[in-house]
Amino acid sequence: MKRLLLLLTLLSTLTFAKLNVVASYPYLGKIVQAIGGDNVHVKVLASPKRDPHFVIPKPSLIPAIARAQLLVANGAGLEIGWLPPLLKSANNPKVRIGSQGFLDISRAIHLIDVPKSVSRSMGDIHPEGNPHFDTDPHNVLPMAKRIAKKLSALDASHQKEYQDNLKAFTQKWKQFLHTFDAGMKxxxxxxxxxxxxxxxxxxxxxxxxxxxxxxxxxxxxxxxxxxxxxxxxxxxxxxxxxxxxxxxxxxxxxxxxxxxxxxxxxxxxxxxxxxxxxxxxxxxxxxxxxxxx
Ligand SMILES: [Zn+2]
Known part of the structure; x- marks a missing residue:
């Protein structure tokens, strides 16, 4: 019995030790999981079946944001209509925009389609540039690198594992890109x-x-x-x-x-x-x- 209790305590400590990460979109969740491995617990906010511009800010998403140590967002304005109200309700200073636990992944990407001027007559445009960079597989590695850097900074005790995971992921992804590029030619x-x-x-x-x-x-x-x-x-x-x-x-x-x-x-x-x-x-x-x- 004593041994079982000890094991349960140990297990709960291990679960507790995981870094709670919230990712705004599914593709980000996958990259975080690949780099974070067993050291992270990832929760994705948006459903892949819906329009990414108009995610419903459901109250059920608030607890995960409230206990998160890291929030990885697409950025470039894609979450502008739905993430700010959730962040406000969650009231978690650790992942507030601009804080150490908020990662805007668009910073890792050179944005294209940046409008020269912005006016309402141009429709509901993306004023910072095109935020849909996830559809190009070549953008995955710069994002993975940025995520590994952030995880290492927030959870220094597992830095080596994050860097090792990045190395393995990079090697695998480069091979994938080789096949992908050949198929697109x-x-x-x-x-x-x-x-x-x-x-x-x-x-x-x-x-x-x-x-x-x-x-x-x-x-x-x-x-x-x-x-x-x-x-x-x-x-x-x-x-x-x-x-x-x-x-x-x-x-x-x-x-x-x-x-x-x-x-x-x-x-x-x-x-x-x-x-x-x-x-x-x-x-x-x-x-x-x-x-x-
Ligand atoms: Zn769009």
Missing amino acids: SCKGKKVIQYHELYNYLLKRYGIKSVANIEPLPGIAPSSKHTLELIQQMRKEHITTILQDPYHEKKTARFIAGKTDAKVVVLPHDVGSVSGTKSLESFYTTIRERLCH
């Missing part, structure tokens, strides 16, 4: 349209041209005028691929496809957003297989 020069500019980092890297968007302005629903113009443009430029995310309506994309003989390709935007994408590898592989085959 044949798509260079391809032209596509997309619903929202979710895939710009990926498309830019592999020389795929994003010609237009189904939404006339970022965050604005498609209008019939814009849709008809799009159909004309696609016919003229022989564009046969429409990239559709899983969470927006697909009616407009299907209508355009019917008028142009283009194909609607549903691409995941995060880990777990479509079936068979539960890991980082399967998330990116699904993007490659659907986009470039």
Whole structure:
């Protein structure tokens, strides 16, 4: 009995010793878990099935933020509509924006699509630049490195493990990128349209041209005028691929496809957003297989 009690106490101490990390999106949760290993407990806030711009700030998410020692956010304005109210309710100074336990991962990325000027007439834009850098697998390593640095700073006693995990992850990811890049080569020069500019980092890297968007302005629903113009443009430029995310309506994309003989390709935007994408590898592989085959 005594031995059992000792074991239970030891186990609870070990559980207690884990660093509580909250990640805003599933892909961040996966990277944190890969680097943190057994030393972290990760809770993801946003569901991969929903629009990442409009996560519902459910009160059930507050306790995890309240006890977190680290919050890893996408940043670049993606959480602007939903994370601040949750942070306010959780009232945890450790993970407050700007504190040591708040990591804005967009700082690890060179942002593209930064608007020269910002005005309401341009739609609900991302004023800091495009925040959808997670769709490019080459952005994973800079993020993993930044996460390892932060975990090492907050939990110095496990620094060696975090650095070892980073090393192993880097080696594995470089091999993955090698295969990924080879598979994307044949798509260079391809032209596509997309619903929202979710895939710009990926498309830019592999020389795929994003010609237009189904939404006339970022965050604005498609209008019939814009849709008809799009159909004309696609016919003229022989564009046969429409990239559709899983969470927006697909009616407009299907209508355009019917008028142009283009194909609607549903691409995941995060880990777990479509079936068979539960890991980082399967998330990116699904993007490659659907986009470039
Ligand atoms: Zn966006």
